[in-house]
Amino acid sequence: MALVNGVLHISAELKNNLQIVDFYGSLRRRGILTYEFHKPEEFDSTFASQAARTGHAENEVQQYAIDLIKDAFDTGASDIHLMDSGLYTIIRFRCLGMLTDHTQLNAELGQRLIACIYQKLSQSADTCFSPTERQDGRIAQRNYLPPNVHSVRVHSEPIECAQAQSGVGTSMSLRLLYDATSAKGSLQERMAVLGFTPNQCDTAQFLTRRTGLTIISGPTGHGKSTFLKHVMESMTERNPEKAYFSIEDPPEYPLKGVRQVLISSNDRSTRSGAYCDAIAGAMRSDPDVLMIGEIRYVEAAVAAIDAALTGHSVWATIHANNAMGIIARLVSILATHYRNPLEQICDHNVLAGLEYQRLLPMLCPSCKIRLMDLKPEKRQQHLPEDVASRLRRVLDDRESVYVRGNGCEKCRKRGLIGQTVAAEIVATDQEMLGFLREGNIPRAHEYWIKEKGGRSYVDHAVELIKEGHVDPYLAEERLGVPLNFNQVFVSGGR
Secondary structure (H helix, E strand, O other): OEEEOOEEEEEHHHOOOHHHHHHHHHHHHOOOOEEEEEOHHHHHHHHHHHHOOOOOOOOHHHHHHHHHHHHHHHOOEEEEEEEEOOOEEEEEEEEOOEEEEEEEEEHHHHHHHHHHHHHHHOEEOOOOOOOOOOEEEEEOOHHHOOOOOOEEEEEEEEEEOOOOOOOEEEEEEEEEEOOOOOOOOOHHHHHHHHOOOHHHHHHHHHHHOOOEEEEEEOOOOOOHHHHHHHHHHHHHHHOOOOOEEEEOOOOOOOOOOOEEEOOOOOOHHHHHHHHHHHHHHHHOOOOOEEEEOOOOOHHHHHHHHHHHHOOOEEEEEEOOOOOOHHHHHHHHHHOOOOOOHHHHHOOOOOEEEEEEEEEEEEEOOOOOEEHHHOOHHHHHHHOOHHHHHHHHHHOOOOOOOEEOOOOOHHHOOOOEEEEEEEEEEEEOOHHHHHHHHOOOHHHHHHHHHHOOOOOOHHHHHHHHHHOOOOOHHHHHHHHOOOOOHHHHHHHOOO
């Protein structure tokens, strides 16, 4: 809500909220008679700044913590890292996937800041911060957060530190949960903004029309939750007559049109049971589409398979190293539950699709440098010889390859302007599932590439390099595999 010039502006998603009805009823009694409802996206774009509230801190340390989160958001950071080494605390921001130094605090202020973030700003199972324990929390109170940040995930780890009096320091990570893409429209339109190819968009659209289990994978911080958000919201817009439920621990984004089931326990020892109870509860709520934020427990994997077998469309995330690697990851999770997990997973009524993605930093078009314009000695400074050698093996034509420049005003002196996705999306069929049931993942991968026209996430990245959008060195750093990985995987070359 935003009160502007005596008019109360309200986001339409709050129209039937009883607290809101009571609130503007009380305002009418005070002489504020005019109120207007706006579509959520219209409200966000027009009134977000007026609706935002600046955190009113109890002390200077708390205000510093609130300002730190705002500074991180303003610079486009996805994470804040605080490391207390005993003598001082280093604060770093992760922007476009890379850590950069932000500031350094003295020991006392840094330790007070870390404790304040956990004890004062976050909601957590423990009320007190302990530097010697692993702890998790979540900042969700709106007056502590910038307008577009839904929440902040907090995690701290004790670290060995000889310079600290107790020999123990603290590493604290804050993950800012917000959608930096602002993609709207159909699933194809949203995916195009994220960087997916037209064929990948068509495959994902096909999977939204299927029942069964579709699993999204990738490393932490590479856009899995953002992609899943757009999948779910596009489905609710296209088919509002269906019932959509999500189970996340904790919810990362507000999902329009999706009922986000809450996990009822903050106790670490009972968390897995509460998570699985939430899935079971959602299944009893007459869902059409079910989203499971992450499959991390065997019970969650079994529940996802059961939901797919009963004719539901199920979407979930998991940590794996490529699309086909999802199968091996599920087998390792389910090995204690099923005698032959592959028989359960690779049933045509269960497994519908596999997706893997990584985010790559995009070059600033204003200051990027064409590789072939550099003299040989300068070229090696931008592209080490081993990377250049692998690039030659995958790209004959390197005329349009660009590397990172020194930065300019348009890119905040970074040489980079954002991130794009390198992905692979697999829609399964009977023949592919047959190979997977036999445990023959290389044959399934070959079938997908040669018979189904599939393209790996590495090939997607190479295409982005060829088009001049991505630096080859940075691409290889973020991919986690060499640029000629597919040649190595298929033929055993180097």
